[in-house]
Amino acid sequence: MTPALSVLEKTFGYDAFRNQQAEIIDHVIAGGDALVLMPTGGGKSLCYQIPALVREGTGVVISPLIALMQDQVDALSAVGVRAAFLNSTQDVTERRRVEAAYVAGELDLLYLAPERLKIESTSELLNRGTIALFAIDEAHCVSQWGHDFRPDYLQLSVLHERWPSVPRIALTATATELTHQEISRRLELGEARHFVSSFDRPNIQYRIETKNQPLQQLLQLLRTEHPGDAGIVYCLSRASVEKTAQFLVEQGIPALPYHAGLDAAVRSRNQSRFLREDGIVMVATIAFGMGIDKPDVRFVAHLDLPKSVEGYYQETGRAGRDGLPSTAWLAYGLQDVVQQRRMIDQSEGDRAHRQRLGQHLDAMLALCETLQCRRVQLLAYFGETSTACGNCDTCLSPPEGWDGTVPAQKLLSTVVRLQRERNQRFGAGHLIDILLGKRTPRMTEQGHDSISTFGIGADLSEQEWRGVVRQLLAQGLLAVHGDGYGTLVITDESAAVLGGSRRVLLRREAERAVRGPKKSAIASDLPAEATGLFEKLREWRAATARDQGVPAYIVFGDATLRGIALSRPESVAELGGISGVGEKKLDAYGEQILEVVAAAG
Structure with missing residues (x-):
């Protein structure tokens, strides 16, 4: 039995490595650098923990997760690993105790936040001990193309410069090829071996629904499919976090809020309860979640559209880390698309930055509107080819595609007539009212009941028209004007549709299956x-x-x-x-x- 396999069995209680773990671990034990792309729940931590236990010295782990370091150290201590951390939450006495243990060679693993490497005393401390390896966790934080950029990560090339003989292993669960390349360049890992595992998480069922009373939709999900289960609900704003958590509590579901506006002590207490108690639902902004090691999160729900596929994948990956059946559920609608487009237009940064945000959003919209298998589309974003999974909503209830060219022409013609004939712009609601022929006071006041497209869309319902608008926005055939009011304008691509040379294929939403109550997924x-x-x-x-x-x-x-x-x-x-x-x-x-x-x- 190799030293690595012996540690795996005796310390962690597993009898075999999974996928590329053995190859990665052997490479780092031998002193090689590695860049590891492996999905959440794929066993990334063992790829640096075991080499740190086999090699002489202490494995130094660079992690942005100060709030979770205690739990990570507790988990290692529970299996007999000598682990500690140094961060801003400790007093002087505790820091000195940890520093002395490191210098004396009494630690297998030491966790540091990246900002500590700015402090010269940290480098001096590391030089006084023996470093087995450097592990850079959540390495996508180094990339400005990634979804969670952290400026402090840019300085981590100092590890290679100051300690050139110490092996480095950088790890992340989410990286497109562009992010992958930037991690490699910024961390100077061009000569390292790169290990890219499949991003597939077959135990997670991906489902995306059109918003229609989203809180009630969420409640049905929790009551019928995940009674008593732990889960995370993501919302875009702090206000919606508070509203959603209060709603769930009123419905008898133990829910807690988490966002950056809460007092630090409240955030810490809520996070601790989520990690330590069974069946807690955490309602949060994306400020919550990176590095959450809780393996029994049975569902991740999004009540607002994520800004990128990378962010969505990272967040949904917090479900089912133990490999048991779990759900990734998203409700999104027209207003999400309008809001995200408007936020991009109003964001700080240059044109290239806004263009990059637009590309992220376009890919997320393509995932939402696809007629094909969600998993195939998701994995393709990360450069991976796959076949239909049979376990996502589009596989289980295939949506119907329909020719939406004529409705698209009707809608775009309405936008053109308002814009060119009257120099006016309006949001989706008023445009739909025109197409449905609604004689509202505003309609009469504006004189829009005399427009030639007034009432020509009565063959579709208001909900169906909202789907048309949403999908035209997703396909780039409509755009949100930068006036801050969510008004809609045509794009360069609209001309081909209006001229009849481009066909518009739209997605007709499948009827949502009503699922009966069931016992917890884990049993x-x-x-x-x-x-x-x-x-x-x-x-x-x-x-x-x-x-x-x-x-x-x-x-x-x-x-x-x-x-x-x-x-x-x-x-x-x-x-x-x-x-x-x-x-x-x-x-x-x-x-x-x-x-x-x-x-x-």
Whole structure:
């Protein structure tokens, strides 16, 4: 048995590496640099943790996740790894204790925030100890093309300059080829080996719905498909976070808000509850989530359109890290498209910056409006070829495509007539009223009931017209004017549609399946005789975690508890053969678990 495999088995409780893990780990142990692109839940952390345990010295991990360092250290300590962190949350005494342990060679892993490398004393400290490797986690933060750019990451080339003989491994879960290239260039990893795994997360079911009372849609998702499950709901604004969290609480669902406007102590407390308690729903802006290691997040819901496919993939990837069935659900509508276009037009930065934001949004809209498999489209964005998954909404309920050329011409003609004949611009609502022939006071006042397109769209409903407008915006056949009011104008591409030389294919939304209530996804496929034991094990785990003041998953993950419930071990040796049960946890919890199993009969 190799040293790496021995550590995997004895420390972490797994009997085999997955995918490219073994190759990456062997390369770094041998002193090589590596750039690793691997999906969330794919086992990235082991790719630097195991080399740090095998090589001489301390593995230094650069991570932007100050709020989560304690949980990461707790998880490592639980399996017998000597880990610590240095960040701004510590007092002088605690920092000195950690620094002394590092210099004395008593740490396997040391976590640092990137801004600490600006401090000369940090470099002096690192020089006083032995560095096994540098791991740069969330490496996409170095790229201005990425979705979560952090200026402090730009200085990380200093690692190669100051410690040229120390191997570096940079890791991220989301990177297009452009982001990949920029990470490589900025971190000077051109000579490193690049490992690119499949971005596919087959256990996640991707679903995108048209907005129609989104809070009620969300409530139905939680009540019928994820009762009692932990999950994350993303909203664009702080106000919508507060409103959504309050709505869920009023409906009897334990929900907490998280956004940058909350007091730091409240944010910390809410994050701690989400990590440590079962069944909490976190309603948050994108300020929440990077590096969340909670493996049993069963759903990620978006109530607003994400700004990029990279951001969407990163956020949905927080579901189902344990490999069990999970849901990525998004509700989006016309107003999302208008709002995002307007935000881009009004954003700071030069034309190239706005163009880049527009490209990100176009790719996100293409994913929302596709007639094809969502997963195929999503993976193609990251340069990966795949086949229809059979587990997304477009595979399970294929949407119908229809020729929307004539409706598009009617709508675009209305925009043209208002703009050219009257020098006026209006938003989607008024344009649709014209097409439907609604004689509102505003319509009569403006004299728009005399326009030639008035009433020519009565063959479609208001909701259908909103879908037409949304999809024309997505296809670049309509644009949001930069006046800040969300008014619509034609584009250069509109002329071909109006002239009849371009056909417009639109998506007709499939009827949303109404799903009946079901038990929690983590227990849904367990046989009846194992379900009771699984729930007893979860109760034991919750009590144990409370006593220790750590998140439940640090004791054992759901996947390991499922393995115990299915195999019903009768001895310590049998328990030790279950995936996720390493030596330290076997010593700490073995007898207690066997008692729970025996008591369940």
